[in-house]
Amino acid sequence: MSEASTAKGRATQARIVGGAAEVLREQGVAFTTLDDILDRTRTSKSQLFHYFPGGKDELLLAVARFEAERVLEDQQPHLDCLDSWESWYRWRDAVVERYELQHDQCPLGSLFLQVGRTEPGARAIVAELMRQWQERIAEGIRTLRARELIPASVDVDRNAAALLAGIQGGVSIMMSTGSSAHLKAALDSGIDQLRHAAAGAGRAEVN
Structure with a gap:
């Protein structure tokens, strides 16, 4: 019974976070109220505070974690299959497409502006996202090396x-200008360098 209740609780919590993420993406953090989230997720206020005792700030952190996970999920399956030059360019296109679809809006960035990047929880989410993202890129480079496509x-x-x-620099400029040119240039330059x-x-071997 306890295990079933725990599973049900996790499902309810995930439903609230997913619904809140939808509302925040549609309306923006500044224009979203708890009532908007309650309406979308069909949740009572007492139920929401049961799962998020810290209220809106705690919920925003949970949504930020959810959005951080989406950053990596949206790059799949390409990010975990960087085993050829063609696969690297497919990943490059997936990254550009993801941010172009957002235009000048970044849900994750907006959330961190709301909860504060200096908050330990927010910093931990950013640090973990960047750690995982860099490690997956690094694994792709190791695969190229193992296949002797790079020295x-x-x-x-x-x-x-x-x-x-x-990528992060290109995204920042894109958020300010609406143009993905710098993001594309950063990705192309990084792959070109490899x-x-x-x-x-190859030239050294010939010589």
Whole structure:
């Protein structure tokens, strides 16, 4: 009975978070009230505070975690299959498409503005998202290296960090200007750098 109640509780909590995320995406954090979320999720106020005793701030953190997970999910299956140059460009297109669909809105960024990036919970969510994202890019670079598509001398972690930094910079500019040109350039430059390393190794072997 206890296990069933726990499973039911997790399902209810997930329903509230998912519904809240939909409302926040549609209306924006600044224009969304608890009543809007209650209406969308068909939840009573007492039930919401049962699962989120900290109220709106705690719920916003849960939604931020949900949105952070979506950042990685929206890049699948490409992010976990970076085993050829073609797959890298498919991933590149998926990243660009994701942010172009958002236009100048970033649900995750808006949520962190609301709860405050200096809050320990918010910082932990950002840190974990970036850690996972960089590690998956790094794993793709290791796969290229294992398949001898790039030389063993390529610094995996440095290139993964540079690619992620380029993406974040491109997204920031896109949020300000509405143009994805910088995001595309950052991704293309990062992938080109890896390909140039491979070409350079090939020329060295010939010589």
